[in-house]
Amino acid sequence: MKRISFFLIVFLSFFINLCNAQKRISWQQAVQLLRESNISLKQSALREQISQNNITIARGDLYPNLSFNVNNQHTMGMVFDQVSGKLITGNQWSSYATGSLGTSIIIYQGGQKQNTLKAEKLNLELASLDTRRLTRELEIQLLGLFTQSLINHDLWGAGKSQLQLSEQLLHQEEVLVEVGKRTLIDLSQAKSKLANDKLNVVSTKNAYELSVMKLKQLLEMEESEEIEPVPPQEFLVEQIHPNYTLKYDPYIRLLNKQIELGNLKIKMASSSYFPTISLNGNYGTNYSSQRLNFLSGSAIPFWDQFNQNRTLSGNILISMPIFDGFRTRSNVKIAKINQQSLNYEREKITRERKQVISQSVLEYEASQEELNAVEAAYDANKANYEAIRARYNLGKSSSIDLYRALTEFNISEFKYISSRFQVFYRKELLMILEQQ
Structure with a gap:
């Protein structure tokens, strides 16, 4: 047992000296x-x-940059509806939705x-x-x-x-x-x-x-x-x-x-x-719950308006x-x-x-x-x-x-x-x- 302890001490001493040795x-x-x-x-x-x-x-x-915008809005009271082109009054709810895809690039x-x-x-x-x-x-x-x-x-x-x-x-x-x-x-x-x-x-x-x-x-x-x-x-x-x-x-x-x-x-x-010359383009559509059918007087469905209200625009801007x-x-x-x-x-x-x-x-x-x-x-x-x-x-x-x-x-x-x-x-x- 003493011999084992002696060798253990010697080994530890050698290890410590090795760790502390100069590099x-x-x-x-x-x-x-x-x-x-x-x-x-x-x-x-x-x-x-x-x-x-x-x-x-x-x-x-x-x-060119490319952006996509979507908006859904609910309004009560007086508001001018740009989709149907009329002024909405009274205590009634109106629903609107818009979506657009736009791009622009500076040419010069x-x-x-x-x-x-x-x-x-x-x-x-x-x-x-x-x-x-x-x-x-x-x-x-x-x-x-x-x-x-x-x-x-x-x-x-x-x-x-x-x-x-x-x-x-x-x-x-x-x-x-x-x-x-x-x-x-x-x-x-x-x-x-x-x-x-x-x-x-x-x-x-x-x-x-x-x-x-x-x-x-x-x-x-x-x-x-x-x-x-x-x-x-x-x-x-x-x-x-x-x-x-x-x-x-x-x-x-x-x-x-x-x-x-x-x-x-x-x-x-x-x-x-x-x-500065820039080229801009936009494609979008919208929906309004206040847009009515002239014949039936009922609101035009969402997907029908989605197809009917599509717009495509482009312009060149010179500044x-x-x-x-x-x-x-x-x-x-x-x-x-x-x-x-x-x-x-x-x-x-x-x-x-x-x-x-x-x-x-x-x-x-x-x-x-x-x-x-x-x-x-x-x-x-x-x-x-x-x-x-x-x-x-x-x-x-x-x-x-x-x-x-x-x-x-x-x-x-x-x-x-x-x-x-x-x-x-x-x-x-x-x-x-x-x-x-």
């Missing part, structure tokens, strides 16, 4: 999670669906309905482009958080390694002080370095946890869920050749579509200058605007002003996007050169620290020289970690900007 997320998985779970992207997809429905509505406005309205349909199709394209723009912005935001989490994770790891080294050096100094081979100055230097390394570990740990928390918020993940960003395997040796054009830039494409939509808005505003208080002219003028403003906006955004791309390319190339320089400095400081430490152990260097060399080595290690991931960030940023 390792690569950059590609983070992008996929963003596209699947981000609420802003889901809302943007819903706006696309609304635009699609608006197209259906605008297309339906081109078709200055191209208003056709332009509305084109405008709704453009609105759908604008909604789709806005989703791409939002996706790109969120991916850039995600890239920044993901890269910062990687940097903070490695800085935290480097800080813990440095802390272990400082603890070993302090223990070594304490032993050497006891045997009289080191002074209290050497011991205080070791304690000061240990205290700084402890503070650095706390700072980098908090920075890492904060960046991971922001990363989880962007990915719409639960706060209790544990994740660990996974760095790419060979991002340092991979070389890319940026070849960016503004052809697929969502900001420029959005403005181009907005300008195209602005041209339609000018036409739609000008359509009020033209007449021509003459004066509307300059409303149409003002609307056209406003639409043209907005169109000119969009043209200026496109010129401004085009210059800004070119500057952003050029700057990103230069920063990517500079990050590669910086990495080479930082890596060389890291190797040199590492070799310098090891050489001075060997001299210090032989008593040929002071503790001040040792801890100065160790501090320079630590700083160069931090810079090396940041520079490595800056290359990754700049490369991925260019790849995001090149996406269609």
Whole structure:
């Protein structure tokens, strides 16, 4: 029984640890999670669906409408009976029934309905482009958080390694002080370095946890869920050749579509200058209990009236605007002003996007050169620290020289970690900007 309980406890412990294990997320998985779970992207997809429905509505406005009306009425007292053509007086009940089937269609309205349909199709394209723009912005935001989490994770790891080294050096100094081979100055230097390394570990740990928390918020993940960003395997040796054009830039494409939509808005505003031509048709019948047979004096039966009272009508209606208080002219003028403003906006955004791309390319190339320089400095400081430490152990260097060399080595290690991931960030940023 005890053996069964022991295995049960072990199994439960393993299961709990498995559930609480960190979920390792690569950059590609983070992008996929963003596209699947981000609420802003889901809302943007819903706006696309609304635009699609608006197209259906605008297309339906081109078709004729058809309506069917039925009315049954009972009246007591004085009323004019339109069916029998006489005035009914006295306290008597009258019954009426009507039924009609009507249709109408606008044949011409200055191209208003056709332009509305084109405008709704453009609105759908604008909604789709806005989703791409939002996706790109969120991916850039995600890239920044993901890269910062990687940097903070490695800085935290480097800080813990440095802390272990400082603890070993302090223990070594304490032993050497006891045997009289080191002074209290050497011991205080070791304690000061240990205290700084402890503070650095706390700072980098908090920075890492904060960046991971922001990363989880962007990915719409639960706060209790544990994740660990996974760095790419060979991002340092991979070389890319940026070849960016503004052809697929969502900001420029959005403005181009907005300008195209602005041209339609000018036409739609000008359509009020033209007449509206509509075709209408109606078919119906009616019944009245007051309609009597001239020979017998009795009320004509319902179905007899239904056949006798049938009417069929059709008409063409032409409505021509003459004066509307300059409303149409003002609307056209406003639409043209907005169109000119969009043209200026496109010129401004085009210059800004070119500057952003050029700057990103230069920063990517500079990050590669910086990495080479930082890596060389890291190797040199590492070799310098090891050489001075060997001299210090032989008593040929002071503790001040040792801890100065160790501090320079630590700083160069931090810079090396940041520079490595800056290359990754700049490369991925260019790849995001090149996406269609």
